[in-house]
Amino acid sequence: MGNGNARRELLGAGRVVLEIGGRPGPGKLRFEIAGEGRLKVLRQGTRPVLLGRLTGDGCCHDLALHRLDGYRSPIPPLTSQEMRSAGNRPHSYARRLEEAEESPLYDGRWQISTRTWFAPGIWSEDLVTGWPGGSLELYCGGGWHGVLPLRRLSPPGAPRVKAYRKHAREGTLAPVLLWWVPFLDGWLILDGHDRAVAALAEGGTPPCLVLTRLSDVEAWREEAETMTEGHRHLMERLAARPATSSTDRQRAAVDEAYGNAVADVAYEPSYLPSWPLPGGDPAWDALAKAAMFQFPGD
Secondary structure (H helix, E strand, O other): OOOHHHHHHEEEEEEEEEEEEEEOOOEEEEEEEEEEHHHHEEEEOEEEEEEEEOOOOOEEEEEEEEEEOOOOOOOOOOOHHHHOOOOOHHHHHHHHHHHHHOOOOOOEEEEEEEEEEOOOOOOOOOOOOOOEEEEEEEEOOOOOOOOOOOOOOOOOHHHHHHHHEEEHHHOOOOOEEEEEEEOOOOEEEEEHHHHHHHHHHOOOOOOEEEEEEOHHHHHHHHHHHHHHHHHHHHHHHHHHHOOOOOHHHHHHHHHHHHHHHHHHHHEOOOOOOOOEOOOOOHHHHHHHHHHHHHOOOO
């Protein structure tokens, strides 16, 4: 069971916000950095499950990565009956993540939301299908924007995948759980690797839920106050103009835009912190050396 406490804010059938307390960071599944941020480790518990090295300068970077065996989904396996039963998926996944020992959750606000649409190519060209290595092109202002599995993908004919393909055809396939990682500008698969393969093998896009870290309360309230002050000044300038149907429409449009922006600011994605790698650069070098010894051709 996970420690600490959590409060859930249900936002309709497709979204839930968790306010996690009593779990000071880092999470059990977390990114660690060394080499002035250019050396990356994704660790689950004590196990490194991904190594990465950034190369390049300015706004153009390549992330050379190597994944290691040992990643375990924080979501317990779903039975066929559970997949066929109706229910609030974001709520049930949130509960399972709260109870998990090795999830990314720690103090702060997190959102689990339904995602039904992806840009073309996300689940084809930008799905990393090779194992264990790979390379991601990261750019400022619009980076990689793909999907990275954390374990080797099963072939479409594997027994479990074949069972999930039946669910995909019936429309009862449980969602894949993705984790939005801002510095990658992309998603990691936290749970549902075989379900993703099954949906793709049936010619569809996997149904997905996305875990996103949100801004802390203090941060979004400060931003909302700044927006409110800017809105007040703008409305004062509009009020000083002669009253016409055009200025009335402009004031109404400004008010509507302000209301929408303030409503959304509490649920905007936040940055995802990385934590210092214990042992620094030498520790990363030792992990990389061991990985290359195991996979000399990678």
